[in-house]
Amino acid sequence: MKLKTSAYLAIFLAFTITFAAFAPVSSNAYQAAQESSELLHVVCRKTESLEVSYAPTGKLLEKSVYVRFEIYNNHSSPAHVRIVDRVACINSSTLTFLYGTPQPATVETFGNLTRIVWENVTIDARKTIRYYYTAESLKKAPLAVNMSLRVHGEPARITEAEGIYFTNANISDTVSLQLRINNTLQPLYVANNRTAIQPLLCTVSLALSNDYFSGIKTCPKANTTSTMADKTVITWITFLGNVSKTLEASADIIDVGSWGEVTLDPIVIQASSSSEMLETYFTNAVNNLDFSIELMESFATSSEELCNQTSQMGRALEGIANATEEMSENTTLLVDSLMLVASSIEMADNMLNTSQTCLLLANSSLAQFMSDSETMAFLASHPELAVYLYHAVGNLTLAYTYIDWVRNGYEYGGETIPGLSEIADTLYGIAEAVNLTGTVTQNLTGQLNGLAQALYLISDSANQTKMELAPTLNQLKTEKASLEDVLLTFNSKTVVPFNLEIQPQSAEPQPLEILEENIAIEQLDANLWAVTAVNASNLADHSQIAYCLSIQIKNGTANLEPKAEVYVNGEWQPAEKTLLGLQYDRHGGILYLSPWKKLNASSSANLLVDWAGRPVRLTVTSQAKPDVEIKEVDYAELYENVEITATEGQTECSIIQPHIVIKNVTAPKPPPPPPQPEKTLMEILMEYMQKPEVWLLLLLAVVLAAVLFKAAKKAKKKRQAKLWREKTGETEKADVEELLKEIEAIERALSS
Structure with missing residues (x-):
C-alpha cells in the first residue's frame, strides 16, 4: 500500500471534515468490511526459493x-479476497x-x-488455491562459491560445447574436487565500529x-555418507559466518x-533463511560461555584471594620463624649461663x-689430741683452754653439719631444701633441657621457614594461575x-x-498516518540538522506492519544526502547507511528504510x-531548516482471522560438473566360455526341439506325409477306377494323362 504525502493527507482531512455528511455511508462501508473480515478464516503458506546455477x-x-x-x-462460505x-x-x-x-x-x-x-479472488469453502510464479532475480546471492577440479593432481582443462x-582423464586417475564457500551477506553495524554477519546454515x-x-x-569428514540408487551421496552441514569454508x-x-565417458552430478548447496535453529544454537553457546566465564572468574577471584592469604600467612610464619630464631640464640646463652652456674655450684660443692x-x-x-692423757692433764690445769677446745670441736662438727646440709640438703619447715650437688644436677638438667629446646626451636625455625617458603610458592602459583587465566578469560x-x-x-x-x-475484497485500506508534525527535526549545530523521528499512526482497528519507508530531504530544490547515526549504548554512533540496512538512491535523492515495524x-x-x-x-548540512518529505x-494489513505462516526461504546453488571423457578406453577380451557339461539324451532332444529349423523340418515331414497319404489314397482310387474303366473299356491313354496330372499336383504341393 502506498502512503499519501502529508499535503495529500491534509487535503484528505479537510475533505473529510467538509463532507461530514457522508460519514454514515463510510460507516456502513466500514461495517460491511468488518463483517467481511469476520467471515474470513484463511490459512496461508508461502515458500520462496532463490536458485543459482x-x-x-x-x-x-x-x-x-x-x-x-x-x-x-477454513470457512463454510466462499471467501472473496485481495492477495x-x-x-x-x-x-x-x-x-x-x-x-x-x-x-x-x-x-x-x-x-x-x-x-x-x-x-x-474467490476461494470456495474448505478449498485451497495454489499460485506459482518465477522471475529473474537481481539479488546478490548470499553465497559465493569457488570450485576447482583436479585430475591426477593437475588442474583440469574444461572445455564447453553447446x-x-x-x-x-584416464582410467585409474584420481579426480579431486575442492569447494570454497563464502558468506556474502551484507555486514551489519553492531556498536563501537563493530560489524557482524548473519550466519547461514549450509548443506552441501x-x-x-x-x-x-x-x-x-x-x-x-562428511557429516553423513549414504547410498542412493547406486550412488554414494556425501553431505556436509556447516555454519557459514565471516570465515570461508573449504x-x-x-x-x-x-x-x-557406454560412450567412453564418466558423468558427474551437480554439486548442490542449500542455505536456509530459517533462523530459529541458529538463534537457539547461538543462544545456548552464549549461555555456556556465560557459565564458563563465571566459573573462571570465580576461580580467578579464589586464586587472587589464595594468593593474598598465603602471602600473608607466609609473612606471618616468617615472622614467627625469626622470633624462634632469636629465641634459639637466647636459649644458647641461657644454656651457657646455666652450665656456668651449675659448674660453679659443682665447683663450690667440691x-x-x-x-x-x-x-x-x-x-x-x-x-684425738684432746683424748691424749698428757693433753687431758694439761687441759685439766687449763680449763679455759679446754672450753675453747670443746667449743672448737663443736664448731667444727657444726660446720661439718652445715656444710653437709649445704651440700646434700636438709628438711626445714616441712620442706626439703636441696643441696648444692642437687642444685648443680638440676641446673645441668635444666641446661640440657634448654639445650634440647634450643635444638627443637632451631628445627621449628627451619620448618617454619620452609612452610613460609611453601606458602610463598603457593601464592606465586595462585598468582601465576590468575595471570594465565586472564588471557583465556579475555578471549x-x-x-x-x-x-x-x-x-x-x-x-x-x-x-x-x-x-x-x-x-x-470489500475492505478499504487504511493508510498509516504520518503528519508533518510527526517528523522530528533538531538543530545540532549552526549548519547541522538531524531528522530524529518519523512517527506513524495506525488508525485501523487491526494491526499493520510497515515494511518499507522512503524519505527525501531537500534544501529548496536541492537534494541533501543524509548521513546516518544509530543510538547504541546511550550515545549516537555514526555508521555507514548500508551497515544499518538503509539504501540511498543518489539519482532520485531518496533514502529507503526497511523498519519491519508492527503497529497494533x-x-x-x-x-x-x-x-x-x-x-x-539522519544528519544533513544546511544553512536553513531542511524540508523532509515522506514519499511512500x-x-x-494484518487481520486477526488470517493465519499466516512465516515464509520459508531457501537458497540453492548448483554447480554443473563436466563430463569426464576417458582417453585410455580399451575393450577387454571376453573370457573363455566355460566347458559344456555332458548332456543326457533327453536334454539333447529338448535342445534340438527348441531350434526353429527342427520345427520347420518336422512341419515339412508332416506335410509330406499328409501329401503322400493323400496321393496314396488317390492312387488307390485311381487303381480302382482303372479297374472299373478296364471293365467298362476306356483306353490306356486317358489313364496316362490322368497320372501325369496327379504327379504335377504332388510336385506343386511339395514346392509350396
Whole structure:
C-alpha cells in the first residue's frame, strides 16, 4: 500500500471534515468490511526459493526466484479476497506465472521491492488455491562459491560445447574436487565500529556413482555418507559466518559408461533463511560461555584471594620463624649461663667437700689430741683452754653439719631444701633441657621457614594461575561479545522473505498516518540538522506492519544526502547507511528504510529505525531548516482471522560438473566360455526341439506325409477306377494323362 504525502493527507482531512455528511455511508462501508473480515478464516503458506546455477568454470548461468503459496479457506462460505505478495530484487519484466496461476491486477515497484496484487479472488469453502510464479532475480546471492577440479593432481582443462562441459582423464586417475564457500551477506553495524554477519546454515551434497568411482575420501569428514540408487551421496552441514569454508572430496575412476565417458552430478548447496535453529544454537553457546566465564572468574577471584592469604600467612610464619630464631640464640646463652652456674655450684660443692673433709680431719685430729692423757692433764690445769677446745670441736662438727646440709640438703619447715650437688644436677638438667629446646626451636625455625617458603610458592602459583587465566578469560569474553553480536543479527530481515498479505475484497485500506508534525527535526549545530523521528499512526482497528519507508530531504530544490547515526549504548554512533540496512538512491535523492515495524490497532511508532529496531537519526548540512518529505510507506494489513505462516526461504546453488571423457578406453577380451557339461539324451532332444529349423523340418515331414497319404489314397482310387474303366473299356491313354496330372499336383504341393 502506498502512503499519501502529508499535503495529500491534509487535503484528505479537510475533505473529510467538509463532507461530514457522508460519514454514515463510510460507516456502513466500514461495517460491511468488518463483517467481511469476520467471515474470513484463511490459512496461508508461502515458500520462496532463490536458485543459482554456476558452470564448472565459475560462470553464472542462471539466477531465478521461484515463489509458491497456497491459501486454504477454513470457512463454510466462499471467501472473496485481495492477495498481495512482495518479492525483493527481481526483474519484474521477466515475471512468469505457472500452472494456471492467473495474471495479477497490478505489479508495482517500491525501490528494490516488487508488489504483486491479485484482485477479486474467490476461494470456495474448505478449498485451497495454489499460485506459482518465477522471475529473474537481481539479488546478490548470499553465497559465493569457488570450485576447482583436479585430475591426477593437475588442474583440469574444461572445455564447453553447446552448453555441455568436458574434461579429459584416464582410467585409474584420481579426480579431486575442492569447494570454497563464502558468506556474502551484507555486514551489519553492531556498536563501537563493530560489524557482524548473519550466519547461514549450509548443506552441501555431492553424489558419485559407485559404477565409476571408488576410494572416496573427504576433508573435512562428511557429516553423513549414504547410498542412493547406486550412488554414494556425501553431505556436509556447516555454519557459514565471516570465515570461508573449504570442502574437499576425491575418488578414483574405475570404469566408464557406454560412450567412453564418466558423468558427474551437480554439486548442490542449500542455505536456509530459517533462523530459529541458529538463534537457539547461538543462544545456548552464549549461555555456556556465560557459565564458563563465571566459573573462571570465580576461580580467578579464589586464586587472587589464595594468593593474598598465603602471602600473608607466609609473612606471618616468617615472622614467627625469626622470633624462634632469636629465641634459639637466647636459649644458647641461657644454656651457657646455666652450665656456668651449675659448674660453679659443682665447683663450690667440691670445695665444700674438701672443706668438709678438712673439717672432719681437723675434728678427728683435735678429738684425738684432746683424748691424749698428757693433753687431758694439761687441759685439766687449763680449763679455759679446754672450753675453747670443746667449743672448737663443736664448731667444727657444726660446720661439718652445715656444710653437709649445704651440700646434700636438709628438711626445714616441712620442706626439703636441696643441696648444692642437687642444685648443680638440676641446673645441668635444666641446661640440657634448654639445650634440647634450643635444638627443637632451631628445627621449628627451619620448618617454619620452609612452610613460609611453601606458602610463598603457593601464592606465586595462585598468582601465576590468575595471570594465565586472564588471557583465556579475555578471549572467552571477546568470543561471547562476538556471539552476542551475531545473535543480534538474527533481528535482521536481510535474508527473510516477505509474508503473504490477505485482505477482504470489500475492505478499504487504511493508510498509516504520518503528519508533518510527526517528523522530528533538531538543530545540532549552526549548519547541522538531524531528522530524529518519523512517527506513524495506525488508525485501523487491526494491526499493520510497515515494511518499507522512503524519505527525501531537500534544501529548496536541492537534494541533501543524509548521513546516518544509530543510538547504541546511550550515545549516537555514526555508521555507514548500508551497515544499518538503509539504501540511498543518489539519482532520485531518496533514502529507503526497511523498519519491519508492527503497529497494533490505534497505536503509533517511530519508523526511523535500523535493521535491529534501534533509533536512527539522519544528519544533513544546511544553512536553513531542511524540508523532509515522506514519499511512500509500504505496509501490510494484518487481520486477526488470517493465519499466516512465516515464509520459508531457501537458497540453492548448483554447480554443473563436466563430463569426464576417458582417453585410455580399451575393450577387454571376453573370457573363455566355460566347458559344456555332458548332456543326457533327453536334454539333447529338448535342445534340438527348441531350434526353429527342427520345427520347420518336422512341419515339412508332416506335410509330406499328409501329401503322400493323400496321393496314396488317390492312387488307390485311381487303381480302382482303372479297374472299373478296364471293365467298362476306356483306353490306356486317358489313364496316362490322368497320372501325369496327379504327379504335377504332388510336385506343386511339395514346392509350396
